[in-house]
């Protein structure tokens with residue numbers, strides 16, 4: 010008998026495939042079970058889903074009994090999580106050391122880093138989390154790293170611009186990450202539609218960093234990459250040149266698509282110390298949600314300084330905020 014699976018079922022199945030943690034997997038499987046058409050044709054599939062749920066539950070219980078420590082799970086902190094990825098010796102740990110206070114090991118031999126290590130990078134008045142990772146190889150990636158990458162908000166693909174096989178490494182790395190459906194295909198040409206690998210998938214944004222540009226061979230390699238892949242989001246850095254790191258920080262902030270909002274109480278000066286960090290496109294209502302779950306119910310109106318036409322303009326709940334706006338929420 011044909012199973013006649015519905016779009017809701019396929020959506021839940023897709024969520025299952027995307028799920029990273031045990032909890033997310035169980036949630037998605039339960040949803041699949043809830044929406045699966047209940048007839049003889051799906052009995053085996055229903056049994057299979059139930060078995061998978063109970064196996065995951067056992068796994069979860071085992072993990073929590075043993076403390077559940079997973080070094081490849083990096084708890085998110087700060088305004089965004091940026092995960093570095095690349096072949097051995099490309100300078101991942103050096104970059105994290107240059108941008109944060111994380112204690113990472115740097116060495117001129119490969120496979121120095123064994124597990125992810127996170128540090129916080131100050132950017133103006135916020136902190137962005139930078140995650141150093143163990144290296145990729147042409148054969149693939151260490152078990153667990155896939156989950157670290159999927160958890161990030163932005164990937165930095167590092168490439169040793171001074172090495173003779175850097176173009177090969179770049180192509181292999183992109184094809185490996187595309188194969189794992191973490192990043193999407195390159196745009197074909199300026200302004201053209203992006204090739205869609207899978208419309209249901211959430212791909213991570215990424216920047217390609219050509220590192221060690223203080224090395225003489227790097228200029229030629231970078232020129233070749235620029236000619237061959239003109240649409241690659243390519244940036245060049247050297248941990249020995251502070252100005253390249255400053256530009257990188259700005260680029261990371263822009264690519265994360267976040268905005269900082271400062272709040273003020275009526276009749277009081279704004280708190281310019283600790284901004285709320287929201288996503289580009291977020292509204293007054295999103296800000297209210299961020300402050301307190303039931304704030305939106307009590308919200309009467311808001312006043313905005315910064316992006317509004319005039320200072321202190323009254324703004325509706327759906328007013329789209331901009332970076333560095335000051336907002337007064339009135340209840």
Ligand SMILES: Nc1nc2c(ncn2[C@@H]2O[C@H](COP(=O)(O)OP(=O)(O)OP(=O)(O)O)[C@@H](O)[C@H]2O)c(=O)[nH]1
Pocket residue numbers: 095096097098099100101102103104114115116117118119120121122123142143144220221222223224246247248249
């Ligand atoms: N000249 C130069 N050397 C660099 C730069 N960045 C890193 N290096 C050197 O490159 C070597 C490898 O650096 P790491 O930061 O350990 O590289 P990694 O990518 O973390 O290496 P794995 O942990 O093995 O994957 C070290 O000898 C660094 O000193 C740079 O910008 N310029």
Ligand SMILES: [Mg+2]
Pocket residue numbers: 101102103114115121122141142
């Ligand atoms: Mg390292």
